[in-house]
Amino acid sequence: MNHNKKLTAAAVFVLSMILGIAATNPPGEHQYRNLKILPKNISHDDLDKVMDGFKDALGVKCNFCHAAVKDSTQHKLDFASDEKPEKNIARSMMKMTGKINKKFFSYNKGDQGENIPTVSCMTCHRGSAHPEPKK
Numbered sequence: 001m002n003h004n005k006k007l008t009a010a011a012v013f014v015l016s017m018i019l020g021i022a023a024t025n026p027p028g029e030h031q032y033r034n035l036k037i038l039p040k041n042i043s044h045d046d047l048d049k050v051m052d053g054f055k056d057a058l059g060v061k062c063n064f065c066h067a068a069v070k071d072s073t074q075h076k077l078d079f080a081s082d083e084k085p086e087k088n089i090a091r092s093m094m095k096m097t098g099k100i101n102k103k104f105f106s107y108n109k110g111d112q113g114e115n116i117p118t119v120s121c122m123t124c125h126r127g128s129a130h131p132e133p134k135k
Helices: 002-023 046-060 085-105 122-126
Strands: none
Touching: 046 122, 085 122
C-alpha cells in the first residue's frame, strides 16, 4: 500500500513537471488542434509523455479515447476529434483532479514553489479503464 502511494506521488510529480515544462516552451513550437486542458503549445515529446501516463494509468491504448479517421482505408487516429465520449470524460477527470489537488494539497510545494499534485489518474484507476469502487 505504501509502495502504491510512493509510486503515485512520483508519477504525479513527473506529470506536473512535464506540464510545467510544456507551459514554458518557446513560441513557434507546434500548435495542436483542439487541446482544451493541456497547454496549446505543448511539445510533441511532452504530449506523448502525458498520453503514455494516461495509457498506463488506465491500461488502455490510444483508441480508447481517440476516434479513427473517417477514411476507412487509413488505419490512423483523428486526435483532434471529439467523437468518442471517453475523451471528454478524460478532460472532466483532469479538471476534477486539478480541483482536488488545489483544494486539499496546495500545501505540497516543489523546489520552485509550484504545487505538486497528489491525486492522479493512477490514484483511482490503478491500470483499469473502469475501476471498481473501493468498499
